[in-house]
Amino acid sequence: xxxxxxxxxxxxxxxxxxxxxxxxxxxxxxxxxxxxxxxxxxxxxxxxxxxxxxxxxxxxxxxxxxxxxxxxxxxxxxxxxxxxxxxxxxxxxxxxxxxxxxxxxxxxxxxxxxxxxxxxxxxxxxxxxxxxxxxxxxxxxxxxxxxxxxxxxxxxxxxxxxxxxxxxxxxxxxxxxxxxxxxxxxxxxxxxxxxxxxxxxxxxxxxxxxxxxxxxxx
Numbered sequence: 645x646x647x648x649x650x651x652x653x654x655x656x657x658x659x660x661x662x663x664x665x666x667x668x669x670x671x672x673x674x675x676x677x678x679x680x681x682x683x684x685x686x687x688x689x690x691x692x693x694x695x696x697x698x699x700x701x702x703x704x705x706x707x708x709x710x711x712x713x714x715x716x717x718x719x720x721x722x723x724x725x726x727x728x729x730x731x732x733x734x735x736x737x738x739x740x741x742x743x744x745x746x747x748x749x750x751x752x753x754x755x756x757x758x759x760x761x762x763x764x765x766x767x768x769x770x771x772x773x774x775x776x777x778x779x780x781x782x783x784x785x786x787x788x789x790x791x792x793x794x795x796x797x798x799x800x801x802x803x804x805x806x807x808x809x810x811x812x813x814x815x816x817x818x819x820x821x822x823x824x825x826x827x828x829x830x831x832x833x834x835x836x837x838x839x840x841x842x843x844x845x846x847x848x849x850x851x852x853x854x855x856x857x858x859x860x861x862x
Contacts, residue, residue, distance in 0.1 A: 656683070656734065657727040673741060678733035678772045681814035685779050686726030688807035691800045692719045692782060698794040705795075711788030718785045722778045729775050733818070736768040766830055769822035772815035773834050776841060779812035783848050790855035802856035809849040816842055 656664055656675060664683070667675055692715055699705045699712040743760040747753045783805060790801045819838055823831045 655727075656730045674734035674737050675730070676734070676737065677814055678737070678768075678775070678818040679730045681772065681811045681818070682726050682730035682733055682775050684807045684814065685775055685782070685811035686723065686730065688779070688782055688804045688811060689719050689723040689726055691804035691807070692786065692789070693723060695789050695793050695797045695800055695804070698797050699789065702794065705793060708789065708792035708794070711785070711792050715785040715789055718781055722782055725778060726775075729771060729778075732771045733768075733775075736764070736771045739764040740768050762826055762830060765822050765826055769819045769826075769831055769834060772818035772822075773838070775815035776812050776819060776838065779808045779815065780841065780845060780848075782808045783812070783845065783852070787848070787852050787855055790852050790859060795859060798856055798859045802853060805849050805852040805856070809845055812845045813842060 656667075656679060659667065664675070668680060696712045696716045696719065699708045700716065701709070705712075740761065743757065743764045746757040746760055748757050786801055786805045786808070790798055790805075793801060816838060819834060823835055828835075
């Protein structure tokens with residue numbers, strides 16, 4: 645499959661949806677779950693931007709203006725960063741694979757290779773960790789939109805929350821599998837911060853789902 649162009653990899657954000665889906669389905673090691681999680685985050689942020697635009701300044705939804713303003717302040721940077729994280733996740737995994745291919749014929753080569761693998765693996769945890777952090781930020785602003793934003797778009801808030809939750813939980817898998825292969829002292833801050841993220845994400849997402857269902861039911 646033609647993932648290369650002009651001597652280098654195209655950015656995943658330049659792909660059509662169909663081509664990106666085909667890339668995910670291929671036997672190539674990238675893109676993988678971490679990239680898909682970042683793309684899901686981007687889609688969640690896009691839906692959030694839409695609901696913000698449909699709420700802010702609309703007199704009928706004045707009670708949701710402050711929620712829209714708060715969400716707007718959060719979502720703008722996430723919207724731009726998610727696509728970058730999708731590419732960075734693939735790049736990080738490629739670096740891990742390159743490190744594993746380094747020569748290991750001498751003690752010196754073995755030592756250099758081991759250090760390179762660990763450095764690349766740590767980076768492969770750091771990228772999805774940022775996806776986790778941004779996903780939690782996005783989720784934090786969705787309940788207000790579900791409760792007081794434009795009621796005609798409340799289902800879109802629900803989809804945004806589901807996508808953001810998938811992004812967080814999917815990226816967590818990638819953080820954990822990479823940290824698991826590293827010495828305990830590497831990524832210590834991430835190890836501490838991710839302990840309760842999955843549960844927190846589920847709890848907040850559940851509240852948003854309730855708010856969405858309640859708003860639809862009237």
